[in-house]
Amino acid sequence: MTDGTAVITAAARAVDARKTYGTGEAAVHALAGVTVDFPQHAYTAIMGPSGSGKSTLMQCVAGLDRLTSGSAYIGETDISTLSKTELTLLRRDRLGFIFQQYNLIPSLTARENILLPLTLAGEKPDEAWLDEVVGTVGMADRLGNLPSQLSGGQQQRVAVARALVPRPDIVFADEPTGALDSRTGIEILTFMRRAVDETGQTIVMVTHDPHAASYADQVLFLADGQIVDRMANPTADRVLDRMKRFEG
Numbered sequence: 001m002t003d004g005t006a007v008i009t010a011a012a013r014a015v016d017a018r019k020t021y022g023t024g025e026a027a028v029h030a031l032a033g034v035t036v037d038f039p040q041h042a043y044t045a046i047m048g049p050s051g052s053g054k055s056t057l058m059q060c061v062a063g064l065d066r067l068t069s070g071s072a073y074i075g076e077t078d079i080s081t082l083s084k085t086e087l088t089l090l091r092r093d094r095l096g097f098i099f100q101q102y103n104l105i106p107s108l109t110a111r112e113n114i115l116l117p118l119t120l121a122g123e124k125p126d127e128a129w130l131d132e133v134v135g136t137v138g139m140a141d142r143l144g145n146l147p148s149q150l151s152g153g154q155q156q157r158v159a160v161a162r163a164l165v166p167r168p169d170i171v172f173a174d175e176p177t178g179a180l181d182s183r184t185g186i187e188i189l190t191f192m193r194r195a196v197d198e199t200g201q202t203i204v205m206v207t208h209d210p211h212a213a214s215y216a217d218q219v220l221f222l223a224d225g226q227i228v229d230r231m232a233n234p235t236a237d238r239v240l241d242r243m244k245r246f247e248g
């Protein structure tokens, strides 16, 4: 580039990311030097054995936790340099989150929960986009319900809509289908896939489930705090075979 403008191809990335819990002999190297790009407009799954560092990687890249050393970027923002307040604003304004437990506010209706990130940011919803997302997740006729009046699958659809409506730069999902039956899980994964294909959303998802990972464009495999493999265009069978190699 001659004009000094950087070309951004990664929605998020980590550079020699290290996270150590504890000290001395008790030290656990949850991330032991991870360098990775999460491409824009793509769906990336993170897999690996229990304790391999999946959640730690996601939390550190998403600004929910801090690295011990190395850097994590959202777009061109080096989040390791941000203050706590700046991180909170970055998460609110640029990121979406979907967790295994839906984390809805019990006293707010589905619509109010979906709009909460925009309400907190003092922004008005784009009603056409809201209708589209709500329609895509099939919740148009339940918007007045409280979470307690919705099934687990419906609550997760609300959580998916809440993550997508503000059009975040990137959505981080930690085991989004972990608490759902397989049919409802497939619906949620299909909505997330559609968000990438039809609206150019970027998604990073931690999962244990090879079938869930097969919805992604690529799967990153972590072991002992390091990325040990990457699979493009995954199928559930290929992911399962790769995971079996971690056993024994």
Ligand SMILES: Nc1ncnc2c1ncn2[C@@H]1O[C@H](COP(=O)(O)OP(=O)(O)OP(=O)(O)O)[C@@H](O)[C@H]1O
Pocket (backbone or CB within 6 Å): 021, 022, 028, 029, 030, 048, 049, 050, 051, 052, 053, 054, 055, 056, 057
């Ligand atoms: N707050 C913490 N204090 C101490 N050790 C921690 C902490 N959080 C995570 N660890 C350790 O760091 C390592 C990586 O944990 P992490 O939760 O990232 O793994 P994971 O791959 O997401 O595991 P799982 O699939 O079981 O959720 C593990 O050895 C874990 O015990």
